[in-house]
Amino acid sequence: MPCEHLQELFDLCEKHDLQIASQDAIKVVCRQCQEQEVCPSSLTDGDEVIEMPRSKANNASDPTADSTT
Numbered sequence: 001m002p003c004e005h006l007q008e009l010f011d012l013c014e015k016h017d018l019q020i021a022s023q024d025a026i027k028v029v030c031r032q033c034q035e036q037e038v039c040p041s042s043l044t045d046g047d048e049v050i051e052m053p054r055s056k057a058n059n060a061s062d063p064t065a066d067s068t069t
Helices: 004-015 056-060
Strands: 027-030 035-038
Touching: 004 027
Parallel strands: none
Antiparallel strands: 027 035
């Protein structure tokens, strides 16, 4: 059972639909309680890494982005 701090972190991730991508198990350490937990599988997306679309603002500052102007 995770400590209260790690449980708050896991709850926050679930509340905001945040997922963690990694091919390996992720261990989360609470330095306050000196406890360690493996990240719950409900917060991981396994091997699939979700790539978010770039916004136009990000593309403007990216010199490798295609320019249509």
